Amino acid sequence: MSVFSVRNVSYSYGSKAALDDVTIDLEAGRFCALLGPNGAGKSTLFNLLTHLFVTRDGTIQIAGHDLRSHPRRALARLGVVFQQPTLDLDMSVARNLSYFAALQGLSGTHARARIDAVLDRLNMRERSGEKVRDLNGGHRRRMEIARALIHEPDVLLLDEPTVGLDASSRTAITDHVHDLAETGLLVFWATHLVDEIRLTDEVVVLSRGKVLAHEQAKNLAGEGSLIDAFLRLTGNETANGPVSLVDPDRSGIPERGSL
Numbered sequence: 001m002s003v004f005s006v007r008n009v010s011y012s013y014g015s016k017a018a019l020d021d022v023t024i025d026l027e028a029g030r031f032c033a034l035l036g037p038n039g040a041g042k043s044t045l046f047n048l049l050t051h052l053f054v055t056r057d058g059t060i061q062i063a064g065h066d067l068r069s070h071p072r073r074a075l076a077r078l079g080v081v082f083q084q085p086t087l088d089l090d091m092s093v094a095r096n097l098s099y100f101a102a103l104q105g106l107s108g109t110h111a112r113a114r115i116d117a118v119l120d121r122l123n124m125r126e127r128s129g130e131k132v133r134d135l136n137g138g139h140r141r142r143m144e145i146a147r148a149l150i151h152e153p154d155v156l157l158l159d160e161p162t163v164g165l166d167a168s169s170r171t172a173i174t175d176h177v178h179d180l181a182e183t184g185l186l187v188f189w190a191t192h193l194v195d196e197i198r199l200t201d202e203v204v205v206l207s208r209g210k211v212l213a214h215e216q217a218k219n220l221a222g223e224g225s226l227i228d229a230f231l232r233l234t235g236n237e238t239a240n241g242p243v244s245l246v247d248p249d250r251s252g253i254p255e256r257g258s259l
């Protein structure tokens with residue numbers, strides 16, 4: 001059964017269509033990359049999923065809860081890592097997490113147990129007393145992920161979570177989040193960087209507001225590379241930034257430099 005279901009969703013900014021009849025169903029324990037060039041509609045979709053935007057065209061369900069009719073129940077099953085930082089730089093790691101735990105209705109022993117659990121999961125336990133300001137970019141991102149997991153969601157959304165990170169931090173974050181999917185969480189990861197995707201991941205290719213493909217990366221790549229498949233599908237639209245820079249044995253994608 002789908003833990004995440006987007007059915008026939010459309011959204012327009014005035015006369016400008018940003019999403020056109022988008023349907024995506026995803027099951028628990030998967031890592032699904034939402035891959036699209038700039039302007040594809042990724043942010044619009046995330047704004048709808050997090051209920052910042054509302055549409056009457058189509059339905060969205062999170063863990064079986066309809067987002068329009070039962071937003072609190074649906075959003076309680078969702079963890080979100082936004083592109084923009086959401087942490088208080090002058091508070092410690094632990095204080096930031098306590099604050100977000102309280103916002104989620106957790107307190108006392110339960111909150112402390114959840115904070116320890118999420119810090120352990122992200123290998124951040126020994127940094128719990130440090131101010132966020134003193135953490136490097138990669139550790140701040142891990143903290144954002146820990147924060148999003150505090151209430152044990154079923155679905156973790158990440159909006160281009162590696163923007164601005166160096167190569168080794170990017171690899172560490174993508175590895176951590178792939179590990180999370182193996183524990184039963186559904187991960188939905190928006191990116192325009194093909195090298196963040198493994199051949200065993202699911203991929204949704206979004207372009208100009210439409211879903212052009214939804215299948216396992218291995219099938220999408222076929223005999224060639226994922227980049228070529230992506231460019232073919234999107235009509236040679238270019239994705240920004242470096243692609244395919246990780247170990248080709250891990251991603252199965254040949255090194256191509258920047259598009």
Ligand SMILES: Nc1ncnc2c1ncn2[C@@H]1O[C@H](COP(=O)(O)OP(=O)(O)OP(=O)(O)O)[C@@H](O)[C@H]1O
Binds near residue numbers: 036037
């Ligand atoms: N506030 C707005 N008013 C009008 N058009 C908008 C607005 N926000 C986005 N759009 C348009 O909607 C389409 C989808 O934009 P969106 O930001 O969702 O894409 P994206 O895939 O997130 O791109 P990026 O990776 O550049 O953030 C684009 O054509 C964009 O120009």
